Amino acid sequence: MKPLISVIIPVYGVEPYLRRAVDSVLRQTYSNLEIILVDDGSPDGCPAICDAYAAKEARVRVIHKENGGLSNARNAGLDVAGGDYIAFLDSDDYYAPFFIEVLYKELLKNDAQVALCPYEVTDAMEPSQGPDFAARKKQYADGEVDCPVYDRGQMLLNQYDALCGDATYFIVAWNKLYKASLWKGVRYPKGKIHEDEATTYRIFDKVQRGVYVKLPMYAYFSAPESITRARFSVKRLEWFDALDDRITFFEEKEEMSALTAAVRARADAAIRYYYPLVRECPGERKEKKRLKKYVKTALEMDRSGEKPKKGFLGFVKRTGYHLFLAAPGIYSVMTKVGRE
Numbered sequence: 001m002k003p004l005i006s007v008i009i010p011v012y013g014v015e016p017y018l019r020r021a022v023d024s025v026l027r028q029t030y031s032n033l034e035i036i037l038v039d040d041g042s043p044d045g046c047p048a049i050c051d052a053y054a055a056k057e058a059r060v061r062v063i064h065k066e067n068g069g070l071s072n073a074r075n076a077g078l079d080v081a082g083g084d085y086i087a088f089l090d091s092d093d094y095y096a097p098f099f100i101e102v103l104y105k106e107l108l109k110n111d112a113q114v115a116l117c118p119y120e121v122t123d124a125m126e127p128s129q130g131p132d133f134a135a136r137k138k139q140y141a142d143g144e145v146d147c148p149v150y151d152r153g154q155m156l157l158n159q160y161d162a163l164c165g166d167a168t169y170f171i172v173a174w175n176k177l178y179k180a181s182l183w184k185g186v187r188y189p190k191g192k193i194h195e196d197e198a199t200t201y202r203i204f205d206k207v208q209r210g211v212y213v214k215l216p217m218y219a220y221f222s223a224p225e226s227i228t229r230a231r232f233s234v235k236r237l238e239w240f241d242a243l244d245d246r247i248t249f250f251e252e253k254e255e256m257s258a259l260t261a262a263v264r265a266r267a268d269a270a271i272r273y274y275y276p277l278v279r280e281c282p283g284e285r286k287e288k289k290r291l292k293k294y295v296k297t298a299l300e301m302d303r304s305g306e307k308p309k310k311g312f313l314g315f316v317k318r319t320g321y322h323l324f325l326a327a328p329g330i331y332s333v334m335t336k337v338g339r340e
Helices: 018-026 046-056 070-080 099-109 133-141 152-157 167-171 200-204 234-253 256-280 285-303 315-326 328-335
Strands: 005-011 033-040 060-065 085-088 114-116 119-122 149-151 176-179 209-212 218-221
Touching (some): 005 018, 005 070, 005 099, 018 033, 033 070, 046 060, 060 070, 152 256, 234 256, 256 285, 256 328, 315 328
Parallel strands (some): 005 033, 005 085, 033 060
Antiparallel strands (some): 085 176, 114 176
């Protein structure tokens, strides 16, 4: 028998979408699955839906718990998962029917510990009107899909936009199949948004190889109530806590290439967030100062030490950072950053 794969689905306030998500897992062409529905104190009809699935489908198990947030729900699923491999699915999204089969096949073929794929955004409620997964399946069967393999260091660096055009696919939790052993000692931070940013790099630090299947096999539903699409608030800046931890992690491991990429990415993000912060939360002087400090830190690192630290920003980036610090308004006019 093929190895057991645990699929963890956190559930909260998704009654219109939950059946679609669970059905997409039950219909997987890879059948040896354990589907863990974590009811995170959902106030709607989701708990009853979860129980109904468990009553009629042996592969489904349900955890009912008090509300603790997405990270806490994922952790609860990880704590009870019995599979040799782990996958996640957000409960308003859904898988292609062959999502697990293809990732598992490529993971074995390449002796990798994690496999991932792109996602496709859809606003269609009905899967029949969403991504054309039948065409994707034919593309894979015809051998037309590129599946590059990366080592540990490359997996870490692929999380940065400046180095990888597909960086987002490497960061998020739910488009991947992981060896379960990677999660030993690793859990999501409780009560935080951008929890993937705080966790995925710790997983990649453990891998020897990862395989990227360049075939969209995950449907990302563009629900308007998503927390990450809400109006800007100071809570968004919790992302920088994750970036700070990542930089400390790379410093301690003396991972210089990853460190410089992380410092540059944090400075770029600080500039992007600076303008909505000033516009929407003008009284947050401490946070405004914090964002500018990230840019200053990048410049200080660029000036000091030996390579690869010294001069890692390059002339154009260095000049832009100086302009931002001296005259944020002029920087915005010249670069159009913050004018959307």
